[in-house]
C-alpha cells in the first residue's frame with residue numbers, strides 16, 4: 358500500500374529543505390564576503406599603522422638629515438678643510454653645541470677627518486683612535502656624495518638605540534677631507550614601532566635594510582638578523598610599498614611594507630594571519646548563526662501559516678465529507694475560507710451530498726422492493742402471512758380505539774391433496790394462483806386477501822359486520838364455482854367467518870375461525886361456517 362504522508366509534514370520538510378539550501382548558498386556568499394572584507398580591513402589597519410610609523414620616522418630623521426647637510430655645506434660658515442686650525446675647531450665645536458641644543462634628538466654630533474682626528478664636544482677619544490677606520494666614516498665615504506643610510510646601533514655605555522647619519526665633507530676642490538656624523542636617539546621610533554593593537558595582538562612594526570637585515574625591532578634580540586623570506590617578496594623599486602603574505606616559520610603572516618630608500622630602510626608592519634582569521638571567523642559564525650536561526654524561524658513561521666491557511670481547511674473538508682458520508686449534520690460548524698480552498702470545499706460538499714442523495718433514493722427503492730418481497734407471497738402475488746398479521750394487528754388496534762367492526766374470513770381448498778396427486782404439483786400451483794386471483798377480484802378494494810399457508814387463505818374486511826361478510830363469502834363461493842380452473846378441476850373451499858368483538862384478541866379470533874373452518878370441513882366441506 359502506498360505510504361500515507363501528512364501534508365503539513367510535506368510542507369514542513371520542503372520549506373525546511375529549501376531554507377537549508379538557501380542558507381547554505383547565502384552562508385557561502387556571506388562567509389567569503391566577510392572573509393575578504395576582514396582581510397581588507399586587516400590590510401588597511403596594517404597600511405595605516407605602517408604609514409603612521411613611516412610619517413614618524415620621516416619627521417624624525419628630516420631635521421637630522423638637514424643638520425647633516427647644513428654642517429657639511431658652506432652655509433654653516435665653517436670651512437672643514439681647515440680642520441687642523443684651532444680657530445676652525447672652536448667654530449666647529451660651537452656649531453655642534455648649537456645644533457645639539459636646537460635638535461634635542463641629537464645624541465652625538467661629531468666629525469672625523471682624513472688624518473684620523475675627531476672633533477666632538479665633551480669627549481676625548483683614546484690616543485690610538487683613528488676616525489677614518491670607524492664604520493660611520495666608511496659608510497659616509499661609501500655613500501658619497503649622499504648621506505649614508507641610517508645605521509642603527511646600541512650605545513655601549515647607555516645601552517640606548519641610536520641611529521647614525523653621515524656625510525662626506527668636501528673642500529672647494531671637491532676632495533673629501535672628512536665625514537660629519539650625527540647619532541640620534543631612537544627611543545621615539547622604537548616606541549612607535551612597539552605600539553600594540555587591541556584587535557590584532559600580534560601586530561608589530563620593524564625596520565630592516567634593503568638586504569633584509571633587521572635594523573630596529575621591538576624584540577631587541579632580533580636586530581642584525583636577516584629576514585630573507587620577507588625580502589624575497591619585496592620588489593626592488595625605489596620607495597615601493599604594498600601588502601604581502603608569507604610563511605614565517607610555522608606562522609603565516611600578512612604584512613605591509615614601505616621602502617624609505619633615502620634612509621635605506623624598509624618599514625614593515627606585520628601580523629599573524631591567525632589574529633585576523635579569529636575575529637573574521639567569530640563575525641562569520643555570529644552572522645551565520647543569526648541568519649540560520651532567522652531563516653529557520655521564518656521557515657517554521659511560514660510552514661505554520663501555510664498549515665493554518667491550507668491544511669486546517671483541508672482537514673475540515675476531510676471531516677465534513679466524512680460526516681456527510683456518515684449522514685451526520687454539520688450544524689454549520691464548518692466555515693471554509695473565502696478562497697480557492699473554500700470554493701473547492703463547497704463543490705466537494707455539494708458533490709458528496711448529491712451522491713449521497715442519489716444513494717439514498719436507490720436505497721429507498723431497494724427497501725421498498727425488499728419490503729414488498731417480504732410482504733408478498735411469491736406464488737400467488739397476494740399478501741403473505743406476515744403481511745396479513747400486520748393487517749390484522751392494525752385492525753385490532755383500530756377496533757380497540759374506535760370500535761369499528763371488522764370481519765376475518767379463513768378458507769381452505771377441499772381435498773387439495775387429490776389435485777396434487779392427480780394432476781401434479783404444478784397444476785396444484787396453477788389452481789392456487791387462479792383461486793387467489795378469482796377471490797381477489799371478488800372482494801372490495803378495502804379488503805385484504807392473503808395466503809395464510811399451503812392451500813389456506815385469510816381475508817380481512819374492515820368496517821364490515823358479520824352479515825355483510827356472510828354475503829361476501831357467498832359471492833366468493835359463487836365466483837369460485839363459476840370459474841373454470843385448469844384441467845377443469847372442480848375447486849371448492851370450506852370457510853370459517855367471525856366478526857371481531859370485545860371478547861376477542863388477535864390470537865383468539867384466529868383460533869376461532871380456524872376451528873370454524875375445520876367445522877365446515879367436518880360438516881361436509883364446500884360450506885361457510887359463521
Ligand SMILES: Nc1nc2c(ncn2[C@@H]2O[C@H](COP(=O)(O)OP(=O)(O)OP(=O)(O)O)[C@@H](O)[C@H]2O)c(=O)[nH]1
Pocket residue numbers: 736769770771772773774775777781782783784785786789810811812878882
Ligand atoms: N401444488 C401445491 N400444493 C400444496 C402447496 N401447499 C400445500 N399443498 C398441498 O396441499 C395438500 C393439503 O392436503 P391436506 O392437508 O391433506 O388437505 P386436503 O387434501 O386439502 O384435504 P382437506 O383439507 O381435508 O379437504 C397437500 O397435499 C400439500 O402438499 C403448494 O404451494 N402447491
